[in-house]
Structures are given as C-alpha cells and as structure tokens.
Amino acid sequence: MRPTALITGASRGLGAAIARELAPTHDLLLGARRPESLEPMLAELPGAVGLPADLTDHGAVAAAVAGIESLDVLVHNAGVAELGPIAETPAEAWRRSFESNVVAVAELTRLLLPALRAANGHVVLINSGAGLRANAGWGAYAASKFALRAFGDALRLEEPALRVTSIHPGRIDTDMQRDIIGTEGGAYDPDEFLKASSVAGAVRGAIETPRDAHPTEIILRPIAR
C-alpha cells in the first residue's frame, strides 16, 4: 500500500512543488483555502484528493480531516508573510501571522495526532531562514517562525513515535516572494532565489531518511552568485 501525505497550501508555490515531488510515491491529500484554487493541481495530479479549508477556521479544519485514520506524512507548508517595521505593525497583523503560521499548525497537528501515531508518521514543518534569524522589517513573520520551530522541538520530544523535521529555506521563487520583492522594491529575478522544486527535493530527502536517523533541521540557502 502506498503511504499517504497531506500537504497544506498545495495550490501553488512550494506546496504545489512538494505535491509534484511526492505524487509518484504517495497518495496525496492537498489543502488550500478554497476549492477553486486547488482545481489546477487536482487536474494535474489525478488521484490526489482536495481538502479545501481555511486553516484558521478550526471548525472547518476539524470537519475536513475527520475521516483520516492513518497518515504517514504531514507537511505544514501553508503560511503568510506580512512584512513591515514593528512601529507600523498593529496587533491585528501580529495575530494574523501567529494564527496562520503557528496556531493553525498546532491545531491541525493535534487533530491528526492519532492518525500520525497509527502510521509512525513524519511531520514536516516548512519554516524559513527567518525562523533562525530575525531581520529588520521581518519582526512578526520571524517571531511566528521562531515559534513554529519551538512547536516542532516540543512535538519531537512529546511524540517519540513520530519524526519531526523543520526545514528552513532562504528566499524561494514563488508568489509570496514576488509580493515581498514588491514591498521591498527592486527587480524580481527568479534566478536569485531557490527553486521550489529544490526545496521539495529536501522534503523528500527528509521523509526518505532511514528510520534509524531523525533529520531534525534542514537549512537551505540560495547558491551565492
């Protein structure tokens, strides 16, 4: 029987690349906010099943995952990046960052723990370089990604049957990065950034690491040019 992987934020960007990477070997459950945004990936990957839900709507998420009894891989990829200096970041923006990047991850994991335990599953947390270092203008995003790392560290200790990997990529060529460069100013050159497919390859590498080894953290930077 093929293993099953649930990937959040799989409609585009890195999540879509992870879905493409795992499709040859895994049965896929793909998340995104709305059913329409999942249509292209479901058409591209026949057999994949859509689980549309806003991850910050905990009732909708509970309903979407209610039937899952065994889960080999859970990739928490969905996330938001709201940038700006602390002086211009109101409480609501901090809440949005933490709701999407931390609370939604904790709740989805909690709901799926019985299914993950049943499969000795692997939880992959798509973090960021910002989860290791906070730069000016990245306060709310970096704080949420530091919190995500702490969540992963605690989960790893509490659930010895599971493996938990935090992946910390630098800038990736996706819609999110286009928005960030739009905010920062300057030309968008995709060649300056990691390819989403390369980061997806690291996810596969983590999952395929033999079970005697626990890949706890993977850091990827774009190659210096």
Ligand SMILES: NC(=O)c1ccc[n+]([C@@H]2O[C@H](COP(=O)([O-])OP(=O)(O)OC[C@H]3O[C@@H](n4cnc5c(N)ncnc54)[C@H](OP(=O)(O)O)[C@@H]3O)[C@@H](O)[C@H]2O)c1
């Ligand atoms: N891009 C980078 O440079 C970079 C670098 C390091 C780490 N990361 C991390 O990599 C992950 C993916 O980033 P990306 O660049 O691929 O982002 P993206 O292009 O903005 O795509 C975000 C994905 O997350 C989904 N999503 C966002 N909020 C959601 C919510 N509340 N409920 C359900 N789905 C939600 C979106 O679904 P819809 O299509 O339905 O909106 C979309 O599929 C994020 O965790 C990000 O922090 C990105």
